[in-house]
Amino acid sequence: MDIKLSQCFIAVDDHDKALAFYRDVLGLEVRNDVGFENMRWVTVGSPTQPDVEIVLEPPLADPHASAADRQAAAELLAKGQLRGVIFRTDDCDATFERIRSAGAEVLQEPMDQPYGVRDCAFRDPSGNMLRFNQPRTR
DSSP states (O other): OOOOOOEEEEEOSOHHHHHIIIIIITOOEEEEEEEETTEEEEEEEOTTOTTOEEEEEOSOOOTTOOHHHHHHHHHHHHTTOSOEEEEEOSOHHHHHHHHHHTTOEEEEEEEEOTTSEEEEEEEOTTSOEEEEEEEOOO
16 A cells, blocks of 8 residues: 655635745646635645645635634634644755745744754744754764
């Protein structure tokens, strides 16, 4: 049996701001940007991983969700409590400088971790934590 990751989801409160960050700052390509059932279906991905996409979705994409549930999800997103993603990079320090110079909120400057990576962390425009790691050579 061969199982591979196809899509993962990141909650965003503004698709246009999210696209500006994921496309223009991180360099991901836009795969889809279409209307779907009164919502917007937006996917991005790395040009080097054509079979993996990140879906940028509203905090609660369920059309049957109550107003209270939508509000609760929006509040969790604003606190950065919903989802996080870890990206792999071949140069953590250069990636950090590029993202910081674009104005992203820094959560952690590059540092060596005891589990074998050098990593840094930011918040995206919606508040999600994004980590960028580089395997350390021994």
